Amino acid sequence: DGGITQSPKYLFRKEGQNVTLSCEQNLNHDAMYWYRQDPGQGLRLIYYSQIVNDFQKGDIAEGYSVSREKKESFPLTVTSAQKNPTAFYLCASSIIRVSPGRGNYGYTFGSGTRLTVV
Amino acid sequence: AQSVTQLDSHVSVSEGTPVLLRCNYSSSYSPSLFWYVQHPNKGLQLLLKYTSAATLVKGINGFEAEFKKSETSFHLTKPSAHMSDAAEYFCVVSRTFGNEKLTFGTGTRLTIIP
Numbered sequence: 001d002g003g004i005t006q007s008p009k010y011l012f013r014k015e016g017q018n019v020t021l022s023c024e025q026n027l028n029h030d031a032m033y034w035y036r037q038d039p040g041q042g043l044r045l046i047y048y049s050q051i052v053n054d055f056q057k058g059d060i061a062e063g064y065s066v067s068r069e070k071k072e073s074f075p076l077t078v079t080s081a082q083k084n085p086t087a088f089y090l091c092a093s094s095i096i097r098v099s100p101g102r103g104n105y106g107y108t109f110g111s112g113t114r115l116t117v118v
Numbered sequence: 119a120q121s122v123t124q125l126d127s128h129v130s131v132s133e134g135t136p137v138l139l140r141c142n143y144s145s146s147y148s149p150s151l152f153w154y155v156q157h158p159n160k161g162l163q164l165l166l167k168y169t170s171a172a173t174l175v176k177g178i179n180g181f182e183a184e185f186k187k188s189e190t191s192f193h194l195t196k197p198s199a200h201m202s203d204a205a206e207y208f209c210v211v212s213r214t215f216g217n218e219k220l221t222f223g224t225g226t227r228l229t230i231i232p
Contacts, residue, residue: 107164112160
C-alpha cells in the first residue's frame with residue numbers, strides 16, 4: 001500500500017544534540033512538507049520541497065534543516081539552535097496541480113514523530 | 119495571503135445528536151478547503167475537500183461541509199454523532215492550484231458525551 005512512513009515514532013533529544021527525523025513516501029508525490037504541531041496552535045509549516053534538490057523555508061524554519069536528495073525522502077534535522085524542539089512533527093506529501101478542478105490529489109500525512117527534550 | 123479561523127476550540131455533543139464545527143476562511147485567490155481529523159498521537163486523515171466543484175461536499179464517516187463564498191465559511195456537519203468521532207478537527211485552506219502550501223486552523227476538539 002502507498003503511504004508515508006515517519007520514523008521513529010518517539011524520539012528523545014538531549015540538550016545540544018542534533019537529531020534527524022525520517023520521512024519516506026512511495027506515492028510518487030512531487031511535494032513534501034514538514035509541520036510542527038503544538039497544543040492549541042494547529043500545525044505550522046517548517047520546510048517544504050516541490051522538487052528534488054530544492055526546498056523552501058516555511059513559517060518557522062529557524063533551528064531546522066532539510067534535504068531532498070531523492071523524490072521519496074525528505075528528512076528533517078532538528079539542530080541545537082532550535083531552543084524549544086519538544087513537539088509533534090508531521091510529514092506530508094502531495095502532487096502539484098497545474099490547473100484547477102477535482103483531480104485525483106490529496107495531502108497524505110505520516111503518523112508523526114513525537115520529539116521530547118530530556 | 120490566506121487564513122483560517124475555527125470559531126470553537128472545543129465542542130461537546132451527546133451521542134446521536136448533530137455535530138457542527140465552524141470554520142471561516144480568508145483568501146486572496148480561489149481557495150481549496152479541507153477538513154482533516156486527528157486522533158490522539160496519530161497523523162491527519164482527510165475527511166473531505168472542496169476544490170471549486172459542488173459547494174456541498176460529502177466526506178467519509180457521514181460528515182459533510184458546505185462552501186459558502188458569500189459568508190466565507192466552510193462549516194463541518196454530521197447528522198448524528200458517534201463515540202468514534204471524538205477527535206481533533208482541522209479546517210485547512212490552500213490555493214486551488216500551483217503552490218500547494220496548506221494553512222491550518224488551530225483545531226476544534228470534539229468530545230462525545232455517552
